Amino acid sequence: MDKTAELKLDGKTYQLPVVVGTEQERAIDISNLRNETGYITLDDGYANTGSCQSSITFIDGERGILRYRGIPIEELAEKSTFIEVAHLIIFGHLPTSAELRRFSDLLTENELLNEAMKHHFEGFPTQAHPMAILSSMINAASCFYPELFGPDSRNTFVVQAARLLSKVRTIAAYAYRMSRGLPIIYPKPDLKYTANFLHMMFSLPYQEYDLKPEAVKALDLIFLLHADHEQNCSTATVRMVASSRANLFASAAAGVCALWGPLHGGANQAVLEMLEAIHREGDDGSKFIAAAKDKNSGKRLMGFGHRVYKNYDPRAKIIKRVCDQLLEKLHITDPLLDIAKHLEEVALKDPYFIERKLYPNVDFYSGIIMRAIGIPVEMFTVIFAIGRMPGWIANYKEVMEQPHSRIYRPRQVYTGPTLNHYTPIKERK
Ligand code: CMC
Numbered sequence: 001m002d003k004t005a006e007l008k009l010d011g012k013t014y015q016l017p018v019v020v021g022t023e024q025e026r027a028i029d030i031s032n033l034r035n036e037t038g039y040i041t042l043d044d045g046y047a048n049t050g051s052c053q054s055s056i057t058f059i060d061g062e063r064g065i066l067r068y069r070g071i072p073i074e075e076l077a078e079k080s081t082f083i084e085v086a087h088l089i090i091f092g093h094l095p096t097s098a099e100l101r102r103f104s105d106l107l108t109e110n111e112l113l114n115e116a117m118k119h120h121f122e123g124f125p126t127q128a129h130p131m132a133i134l135s136s137m138i139n140a141a142s143c144f145y146p147e148l149f150g151p152d153s154r155n156t157f158v159v160q161a162a163r164l165l166s167k168v169r170t171i172a173a174y175a176y177r178m179s180r181g182l183p184i185i186y187p188k189p190d191l192k193y194t195a196n197f198l199h200m201m202f203s204l205p206y207q208e209y210d211l212k213p214e215a216v217k218a219l220d221l222i223f224l225l226h227a228d229h230e231q232n233c234s235t236a237t238v239r240m241v242a243s244s245r246a247n248l249f250a251s252a253a254a255g256v257c258a259l260w261g262p263l264h265g266g267a268n269q270a271v272l273e274m275l276e277a278i279h280r281e282g283d284d285g286s287k288f289i290a291a292a293k294d295k296n297s298g299k300r301l302m303g304f305g306h307r308v309y310k311n312y313d314p315r316a317k318i319i320k321r322v323c324d325q326l327l328e329k330l331h332i333t334d335p336l337l338d339i340a341k342h343l344e345e346v347a348l349k350d351p352y353f354i355e356r357k358l359y360p361n362v363d364f365y366s367g368i369i370m371r372a373i374g375i376p377v378e379m380f381t382v383i384f385a386i387g388r389m390p391g392w393i394a395n396y397k398e399v400m401e402q403p404h405s406r407i408y409r410p411r412q413v414y415t416g417p418t419l420n421h422y423t424p425i426k427e428r429k
Helices: 033-037 073-079 082-091 097-109 117-122 130-142 153-179 193-202 213-225 233-243 248-260 267-280 286-293 314-329 335-349 351-355 363-373 377-401
Strands: 004-009 012-020 026-028 057-060 065-068
Touching: 012 033, 065 073, 065 082, 065 314, 073 213, 073 314, 082 097, 082 193, 082 213, 082 377, 097 153, 117 130, 117 153, 130 153, 130 248, 130 377, 153 193, 153 248, 153 377, 193 213, 213 314, 213 363, 213 377, 233 248, 233 377, 248 377, 267 286, 267 335, 267 363, 267 377, 286 335, 314 335, 314 363, 335 351, 335 363, 363 377
Parallel strands: none
Antiparallel strands: 004 012, 012 026, 057 065
């Protein structure tokens, strides 16, 4: 007999089905709880709530495991590329040569933006944060593809997915160029995804950017390591928006907004700003660690801690290694790397961080790599968004393909005033 959980409430006993995942993760299915008992569950920050069943990404936070479609992140980081991994995440399998060629061709065919979009970019003030531009322009781009809104949009999904994945990097590069008052550089069809992005970011009309293979590889790896991370804040947002049957671009634009916050994707920018501040103040990090432990300081050790990982984030291990290798190859010495390593060493021996199981996360070293490549700090979270796009697209697809998928609509426990009546303005105190 299938396992069930027993719940005793108000003198009655209820049997709740237990759902077991392929990696033996167990969940109590409460979908009929309110109908049967009149109760709902309450779970601050959704820390114990499984919002869906998904076959895309597996994380075991206690053991520091991350797998895309079953394949360990370490293997993919060593052997694969961002675009191959994007295919794996979105379509569920590693592409054959023919599939990879077709997917790459689709990315190339869709790399340009409609020229009318240039006017939209011009409307933003130069100090606009590129994440604001990115989310607005992803939404704006949807206006050029009416088929996104049609009833048959599922039939055109492959094209829509490639369109979004390709255009997001063009939008990101244009946003940067406009913020610096630089002319827009068009993509080059003969360049691969990541090299093309760097070309659009840094080439000049009279001078091609010198694409260093080590830098291209390191950025491609950063994209790959960010490609999906199950039900994090932005992906859950994408699924939430998708559940209302909003189109793919609108759902992804919402994901960009959720990612922007400093507790989520915005942490990579916050880490670098923290390291710069520590360096400016001549601190070796000790003062900052003391402040991060003091709840009244309003400071946290950015790039440390994770809702799911209670062990080293496997992506942080890979990024740290690549960071060392890249700086050596490019002959760069960065004092911020020394500060970061010192912070990590001190924090990992400190009872505050040990007791709370706080380890470096993906954002701790990624900024130093991006800085070495020449990417400005305000673009860091945009890089995260480009990387996360395959995960958002795959999760969108999963929501749309569920035969009985319902709109996401949590409940609440109301704590406001009980029945109250309207007071005319003259009688109000
Ligand atoms: N520095 C100092 N204290 C921390 C930190 C930190 N970075 N992270 C958590 N804590 C403390 C927190 O104050 C709390 O202490 P206490 O139990 O005494 O109240 C305890 O650890 C548990 O923290 P929490 O905020 O309840 O944990 P959470 O799961 O809600 O938050 C987190 C996870 C990632 C938002 C949090 O660890 C954090 O703010 N980290 C810094 C920001 C960061 O690096 N974010 C990137 C996350 S990884 C990439 C991504 O997903 O986008």
